[in-house]
Amino acid sequence: MVPHMGESSLSERLKRDNNDLWALLPQHPFVKALYSGDLPLDRFRFYAVQDYNYLVGLVKSLSLAASKSWDFDVARLALSHASFLASTEMENYEKLLGELGLSLSEVLREEPAPTNEAYVNFMIATCSTGTALECMVSLLPCYWSYRDIALANRELLENNGVDLYRRWASVYLSREYGDAVDEYRRAVDRLWEEEGGVYQRLNRIFRKAVRYEYMFWDMAWNMEKWPV
Numbered sequence: 714m715v716p717h718m719g720e721s722s723l724s725e726r727l728k729r730d731n732n733d734l735w736a737l738l739p740q741h742p743f744v745k746a747l748y749s750g751d752l753p754l755d756r757f758r759f760y761a762v763q764d765y766n767y768l769v770g771l772v773k774s775l776s777l778a779a780s781k782s783w784d785f786d787v788a789r790l791a792l793s794h795a796s797f798l799a800s801t802e803m804e805n806y807e808k809l810l811g812e813l814g815l816s817l818s819e820v821l822r823e824e825p826a827p828t829n830e831a832y833v834n835f836m837i838a839t840c841s842t843g844t845a846l847e848c849m850v851s852l853l854p855c856y857w858s859y860r861d862i863a864l865a866n867r868e869l870l871e872n873n874g875v876d877l878y879r880r881w882a883s884v885y886l887s888r889e890y891g892d893a894v895d896e897y898r899r900a901v902d903r904l905w906e907e908e909g910g911v912y913q914r915l916n917r918i919f920r921k922a923v924r925y926e927y928m929f930w931d932m933a934w935n936m937e938k939w940p941v
Contacts, residue, residue, distance in 0.1 A: 770833030
């Protein structure tokens with residue numbers, strides 16, 4: 714049975730119970746400046762470098778989720794996402810980095826900012842020590858929030874005069890991306906129905922991931938560096 718993503722689904726409950734934080738994401742200054750076209754290019758360049766390094770950690774985390782799930786459909790989904798990120802998405806990012814005047818070797822030499830490193834470590838630790846469901850929940854805000862951010866700022870994007878920003882943001886408004894988010898949510902909800910778990914723990918994991926999503930935008934906005 715395919716779970717219905719209604720008010721009683723795990724994914725919707727997690728979002729509802731953390732809406733105080735979730736609602737802040739589309740309003741972040743970095744997000745607003747990016748979607749309006751007012752974001753200085755050096756800040757977007759910083760974001761792109763950090764996000765590429767983050768995606769490496771996301772691929773590893775999805776692979777861990779696949780190895781832990783007894784639900785073959787969930788394992789296949791996690792592996793397909795990992796494969797897409799490791800191939801197509803990384804290739805697209807390399808093209809983006811080229812447009813920003815950056816080489817892949819430069820990006821890989823760049824040390825992840827403190828927030829980025831902490832976020833990746835949180836994902837990998839959760840996926841290494843937790844259940845498949847806990848792992849999938851820790852990655853859910855990354856997928857889902859980018860969709861909600863794009864939907865909330867769609868009108869700003871229509872008047873964005875920076876082609877690079879428009880192309881980057883339009884991906885998250887595409888039907889393909891929306892379908893991928895829905896598919897991921899259904900996998901999370903199905904694991905919950907099949908395996909269950911302690912909701913308070915899942916909620917803690919989800920909330921921490923949402924915090925990191927907000928902090929990631931902060932990191933990019935402030936071009937965060939290590940103190941020494």
